[in-house]
Amino acid sequence: MRGEFDWAGYLAAFHQNRxxxxESVLSRTLAGGHTPYRWLARAVSPRASLVVDLACGSGAVARELAREGRTVLGIDLAESELALAAERAAGLWIRADALRLPLADESVDAVVTSMGTVVIQPARDLFVEVARVLKPGGVFAFTAPTALPLRPKDLATSLRIVGHLRSRPKFPGPTEVTGYVDALAGTGLRKVEDARERYHFEVASAADAELIVSALYLPATSWKRRRRTITWLAERVASDGPVSVSIAMRRFVVLKPARA
Ligand SMILES: C[S@@+](CC[C@H](N)C(=O)[O-])C[C@H]1O[C@@H](n2cnc3c(N)ncnc32)[C@H](O)[C@@H]1O
Structure with a gap:
């Protein structure tokens, strides 16, 4: 996949169609009974009264964050995702680009995003925009997929899926390679946590096989190839029983320091 690939067009069509x-995948992706959505929401102080969920999709994190006395704004580019979010919960669902937020400087207590940092690019511009809208003392927390801490056994299933797809899932932005720490430099934000957790999605039926393969960004893979992979996975479940797909997630928390 070379530089000129139209990621904006791919993402718009992907989220329009699906x-x-x-949320259908991540709400069933579990570690110790909790989802990556809950893990992300826990990074926000109960005292935060205005919280923004960037790239909110169908609103799963915003719903986790809802509490008495707090306003949560869900922001996304895709109308279809926002419409679903509005169906699932009353709330403030706003169509906007995360790189040009319709919010005043230093107006927000906390910003979160589940998977937003791997699609909203460049990451540094996102950090700069988040730093602009956060109040001093405010926090930006995000979760994103990562390779570690998967074990060889966990990786075996993912590698077999990738082998059938003949392509790895891709994102517009780097996940591990350049790292978020470099992107933070000079933004005024300071890292306070970088944690990792292993989650599992259980594929127990042909419908689950279809769901997990459909949720992957695979710009280089034909639908015929996806379909064959779904069939292979569904047959494996039918013959051997449920298959656990491991998904490692990273939670990064950064602080905009309070003024002295
Ligand atoms: C991987 S999905 C994550 C959705 C949701 N946060 C979740 O985890 O279920 C990425 C989302 O980012 C949105 N998106 C992509 N680029 C964006 C941008 N520049 N500004 C706002 N949202 C964007 C897409 O429309 C999509 O809903």
Missing amino acids: PGVM
């Missing part, structure tokens, strides 16, 4: 697919 709104909510990310």
Whole structure:
């Protein structure tokens, strides 16, 4: 995939055609009974009264964040995702680009995004925009997929899926390679946590096989190839029983320091 690939067009079409697919997978992706959505929401102080969920999709994190006395704004580019979010919960669902937020400087207590940092690019511009809208003392927390801490056994299943797809899932932005730490330099934000957790999605039926393969960004893979992979995975489940797909997630928390 070379530089000129139209990621904006790919993402717009993907989310137009499959709104909510990310939530359908991540809401069943579990570690110790909790989802990556809950893990992300826990990074926000109960005292935060105005919280923004960037690239909110169908609104899963915004719903986790809802509490008495707090306003949560869900912001996304895709109308279809926002429509689903509005169906699932009353709330403030706003169509906007995360790189040009319709919010005043230093107006927000906390910003979160689940998977937003791997699609909103460049990451540094996103950090700069988040730093602009955060109040001093405010926090930006995000979750994103990562390679570690998967074990060889966990990786075996993912590698077999990738082998059938003949392509790895891709994102517009780097996940591990350049790292978020470099992108933070000079933005005024300071890292306070970088944690990793292993989650599992259980594929127990042909419908689950279809769901997990449909949720992957695979710009280089034909639908015929996806279909064959779904069939292979569904047959494996039918013959051997449920298949656990491991998904490692990273939670990064950064602070905009309070003024002295
Ligand atoms: C991987 S999905 C994550 C959705 C949701 N946060 C979740 O985890 O279920 C990425 C989302 O980012 C949105 N998106 C992509 N580029 C964006 C941008 N520049 N500004 C706002 N949202 C964007 C897409 O429309 C999509 O809903």
